Amino acid sequence: MALATLGVVVLDCPDPRALAGFYAEVVGGTVEGDGDWVDLKVPGGPSLAFQAASGFVPPEWPRADHNSQQFHLDLTVDDMDAAEKEVLALGARPLDTADRSRTWRVYADPAGHPFCLCAC
Structure with a gap:
């Protein structure tokens, strides 16, 4: 038996609404919310959430x-x-x-x- 279930994957970013819109165009779904926390409800999959992070520095790959x-x-x-x-x-x-x-x-x-x- 699992200890927990995956609720949502959260990405820090400078503009939650804009990044949620990008992923909505890529994977589909509905963008919900405004401000510092925005959700992307993905049909048939886990939701993504986008959280405002001041001073965000993108990872380098x-x-x-x-x-x-x-x-x-x-x-x-x-x-x-x-x-x-x-x-x-x-x-x-x-x-x-x-x-x-x-x-x-x-x-x-x-x-x-x-x-x-x-x-x-």
Whole structure:
């Protein structure tokens, strides 16, 4: 028996509403709330929450010696090239373009958190 269940994944960021909007465009769902805490209710999955953090410094990937990534989201997609085009248009930036034949690609969201697009 588990000790706990996953309630929500929370990302610190400078602008909770904007980052919730980015992820709503990527994974779907409904953005709820305003101010220092904004929720993204994702159909069929765990919710994401975005919390204002003054002095937020985005992680650097892949630098373990300085403000490392801490965690990242893996997002499964059907068409890697189409998904990449969409997330870049939404404000993501590529973090690793070395091997485009892999089954994953690494990006940073608009606040700088790393995430991966992964082939099904």
